[in-house]
Amino acid sequence: MLAHHPKYQGVSGYFAQGDEEHGQIDSAKALEAAARKDGIRTVNVVGSGRHTWQTGAASFAQALPWLAQQLGVPGTHA
Numbered sequence: 447m448l449a450h451h452p453k454y455q456g457v458s459g460y461f462a463q464g465d466e467e468h469g470q471i472d473s474a475k476a477l478e479a480a481a482r483k484d485g486i487r488t489v490n491v492v493g494s495g496r497h498t499w500q501t502g503a504a505s506f507a508q509a510l511p512w513l514a515q516q517l518g519v520p521g522t523h524a
Contacts, residue, residue, distance in 0.1 A: 453485040458516050461488065462505035464495035 459481050461474040471492060478488045489512060495501035515522040 448480050448484040451484070455485060457485070458487045459489070460509050460512060461490040462509060463492055464497065464501040464505075465492050466494075466496035467501075470497065 459478070461478050463470040463474050465471075474490055478490045481488050489509075491505065491508060493501065493505055493508065495504070511522065
């Protein structure tokens with residue numbers, strides 16, 4: 447999909463997975479590489495755990511300040 451679209455500008459992507467999600471870690475690395483090649487700024491974070499709600503909640507809590515900064519929420523900074 448990325449290859450058939452003009453380069454992205456002003457777009458960011460956040461990839462998060464647990465350290466017990468080996469298939470997802472590999473997939474996230476591949477997606478991140480493709481996104482960066484197309485001009486998307488990315489962050490790839492590997493936390494602890496596997497594909498559970500607990501890991502997802504921890505990843506979201508970690509990503510929320512980054513997301514707020516990307517959206518320009520007042521009071522956030524890079």
